[in-house]
Amino acid sequence: MTSNIIMRMVAGKRYFGEDDDNEEAKKFRGVMNEVITSTGVLNPADYFPVFGWIDYKGIEKNLARPEYYTDVVIKGIIVVMLLEGTDTSAVIIEWAMTVLLKHPEKLDKARAEVDNLVGNNRLINKSDLSSLPYLQNIILETFRLFPVAPMSLPHESSRDFKLGGYDIPRGTMLLANAWAIQRDPMVWSDDPTSFKPERFEVGKVGPTKVLQFGMGRRSCPSNGLAQRVVGLGLASLIQCFQWRRIDEALVDLIEGEGAIVLSKCVPLEAKCKARDVLLNVL
Numbered sequence: 435m436t437s438n439i440i441m442r443m444v445a446g447k448r449y450f451g452e453d454d455d456n457e458e459a460k461k462f463r464g465v466m467n468e469v470i471t472s473t474g475v476l477n478p479a480d481y482f483p484v485f486g487w488i489d490y491k492g493i494e495k496n497l498a499r500p501e502y503y504t505d506v507v508i509k510g511i512i513v514v515m516l517l518e519g520t521d522t523s524a525v526i527i528e529w530a531m532t533v534l535l536k537h538p539e540k541l542d543k544a545r546a547e548v549d550n551l552v553g554n555n556r557l558i559n560k561s562d563l564s565s566l567p568y569l570q571n572i573i574l575e576t577f578r579l580f581p582v583a584p585m586s587l588p589h590e591s592s593r594d595f596k597l598g599g600y601d602i603p604r605g606t607m608l609l610a611n612a613w614a615i616q617r618d619p620m621v622w623s624d625d626p627t628s629f630k631p632e633r634f635e636v637g638k639v640g641p642t643k644v645l646q647f648g649m650g651r652r653s654c655p656s657n658g659l660a661q662r663v664v665g666l667g668l669a670s671l672i673q674c675f676q677w678r679r680i681d682e683a684l685v686d687l688i689e690g691e692g693a694i695v696l697s698k699c700v701p702l703e704a705k706c707k708a709r710d711v712l713l714n715v716l
């Protein structure tokens with residue numbers, strides 16, 4: 435879904451779904467897999483320059499270093515949109531479904547909210563999202579516990595400054611540990627490691643404490659698009675299907691390692707059954 439949205443924006447084409455058997459679609463999916471695998475990894479040389487000199491993991495030799503805007507750079511921008519815009523939204527929807535399957539009573543509450551608002555004879559659309567506060571709180575709580583970019587993206591200090599008593603020289607790479615901040619008991623006093631969408635109910639903790647899109651002038655430029663894609667994606671899954679765990683075992687919350695995007699270690703597997711609304715509208 436997320437790849438199709440971005441590719442429709444970039445080239446007016448879809449490469450997943452009904453028409454996914456043609457050669458162009460196969461080639462596109464192959465290229466995307468390769469790009470996600472090679473750019474999603476953390477490069478140890480960013481943290482310890484010595485790894486760059488010996489080109490540990492062979493990452494450096496694959497890095498293009500463009501000097502000016504060419505077709506290659508423009509292509510790079512499109513690839514950034516695909517990279518930043520597909521995996522991120524898909525991963526957070528997967529985490530949200532994971533925690534909801536772990537807490538079926540919260541899934542029931544979200545389904546009741548969607549059913550009450552939308553009913554049984556139409557599919558949810560983007561104008562419904564602002565009237566679904568519990569769904570929004572579920573998304574916020576998922577972002578809090580499983581920030582898509584747990585260390586944000588690397589920034590660089592533009593001048594010397596002091597932070598927490600440390601001197602930080604100009605040109606230092608700075609990473610904000612959103613994962614730790616969002617589980618910090620000093621900020622989240624009410625059981626910070628538990629999944630509690632209710633903590634964001636009006637009058638309690640403000641949503642601005644969650645840094646899911648970063649902060650400042652380099653924060654995510656697609657914040658609005660991403661919120662709508664994640665909201666509509668998750669709400670549609672809840673509205674259209676009845677979800678169950680594949681067996682009695684609890685769903686695991688184990689995080690994958692070593693990537694910029696925080697995905698699950700093992701992809702979520704679940705059982706689903708179409709709900710009446712799908713039969714009514716299709």
Ligand code: HEM
Binds near residue numbers: 514516523652
């Ligand atoms: C759930 C979805 C998404 C999340 C959680 C997310 C999160 C982030 C975060 C944390 C950053 C780094 C901010 C910082 O350095 O302070 C970022 C940057 C960025 N994101 Fe997103 N993003 C999402 C979706 C998207 C989409 C859909 C696009 C494009 C279509 C996109 C494009 C970008 C770009 C281009 C940057 C770099 C901005 C810059 O360096 O100035 N993101 N995003």
